[in-house]
């Protein structure tokens with residue numbers, strides 16, 4: 001059955017379908033339809049929706065619920081995510097699974113409520129204190145919100161770590177027809193590590209959820225285990241979409257809704273005989289580095305990263321390309337969405353250079 | 356008979372001589388044994404009691420500084436039939452965590468807060484806490500706390516007891532054997548209130564920090580009497596309408 005659904009509602013419905021039964025959050029534009037929807041929906045499925053007094057409290061409620069073994073999420077936007085960073089660091093330190101949706105808005109500071117992708121650094125490079133990573137997923141359309149939200153909860157449980165799903169104001173607000181995936185029986189993995197009271201365990205051993213490792217040797221050991229996990233994730237979880245890259249001389253790189261504009265530009269310049277393609281990272285961490293190997297983009301001569309930011313993901317693209325190919329950047333900031341005309345002109349200019 | 360509560364682990368406390376955290380841990384262990392400790396989840400905080408999970412043999416979730424009431428809210432909402440409590444110092448509960456404690460209380464969250472008021476930040480070196488008394492010298496009030504500059508000490512249980520979500524609020528002290536027994540009674544009552552689903556419960560415990568007060572453990576007991584209780588009167592500030600003994 002096809003239904004017309006707003007992106008933010010899709011985040012909410014997808015979470016419920018992925019077995020999430022707890023939501024703690026604090027209102028902020030442009031993600032408010034997520035809590036609106038869940039305030040209604042979670043009680044219907046025996047879950048709990050609670051509006052916290054702040055993002056600081058919300059993420060710590062998430063921490064408590066995750067510690068007690070629940071599938072739990074929160075959603076917010078830039079300024080709220082900034083406040084949650086302490087809690088996200090603690091989730092990472094205590095190895096707790098949780099899903100955090102960030103519908104990005106213009107910053108820094110109060111900025112505005114227009115769509116941007118300027119929280120890329122904050123999402124993929126940390127944001128909170130300490131040596132940690134979160135998995136970051138970036139859907140580009142409403143249908144993909146469903147697949148990636150399910151994936152987000154699965155990855156969070158599989159690796160016992162926070163997973164962030166990044167969208168922007170366009171994705172949150174856009175209404176698209178989607179084929180709702182069939183309802184599935186969700187069986188999250190057992191969580192024998194959760195602090196649920198000794199009564200739930202036959203052997204009556206206790207559980208302590210903690211991120212304190214006061215002895216440096218022990219903290220390093222704990223971190224080494226985390227790093228091993230991160231390496232495994234970098235090996236097995238990167239995801240990207242290739243669009244007409246095999247014969248492309250110019251490769252555009254964009255994520256999320258920006259990639260939709262980039263895709264339309266690729267098609268338009270192809271009409272003029274310019275061989276362009278698009279790589280769309282779907283996991284922003286782990287960054288899909290292998291998408292940029294010579295084997296994957298055999299004839300590429302120029303790369304153009306297009307973002308709704310001053311140039312954040314472009315750094316990871318440059319690292320992945322490692323100097324083999326020239327990487328250029330085009331972006332608009334402050335809530336301005338690059339128009340396909342502007343991007344097209346940029347690609348045409350690059351095409352002249354390539355010739 | 357005086358025996359070691361079974362819930363206390365073998366580990367020796369790391370607290371300074373004369374510190375009341377140790378007494379309170381013991382009381383907590385004794386009272387939890389009267390309930391079902393296997394159904395209990397403690398939420399620890401940041402401060403001198405940061406290792407409490409090493410001492411009391413139940414499930415624990417360790418919270419960030421000040422955030423224990425929010426963490427406990429998450430735990431309790433997932434496990435509503437567990438006994439869930441926080442253990443927090445005055446810096447933790449009355450400074451950085453004011454928002455979390457006020458709103459957990461206002462929501463009538465069915466958790467119990469054990470609030471250790473020793474009038475200083477112990478762990479970080481005896482700085483001023485919101486509860487530091489007027490005139491009291493700390494490492495950040497070397498001339499003594501001056502209300503004209505640093506404001507007045509905060510009376511948390513009085514403040515919280517006006518909130519409708521609060522079912523039980525009491526202040527106790529640990530500086531005489533009689534008061535220790537009263538503290539035990541109050542703690543038991545706070546847990547019973549939670550068990551009966553009546554709302555949020557808190558007990559504020561006036562505690563000695565001889566190290567940062569710069570006095571001997573014995574002088575500290577007197578200091579609690581003369582200085583602390585004078586400003587922070589003991590007693591029950593809110594009790595449930597329905598009888599909970």
Ligand SMILES: Cc1ncc(C[n+]2csc(CCOP(=O)(O)OP(=O)(O)O)c2C)c(N)n1
Pocket residue numbers: 401402403404420443444445446447448471473475476477478479484
């Ligand atoms: C976000 C954050 N800020 C500051 C600290 C440092 N810190 C640790 S304990 C503490 C004060 C604890 O005082 P209190 O809650 O009164 O407990 P006590 O040590 O007296 O038992 C502070 C400021 C921290 N751990 N985290």
Ligand code: SF4
Pocket residue numbers: 369370371373374375376403473477478563564565566567
């Ligand atoms: S510093 Fe104070 S509160 Fe901390 S252990 Fe020593 S006496 Fe107790």
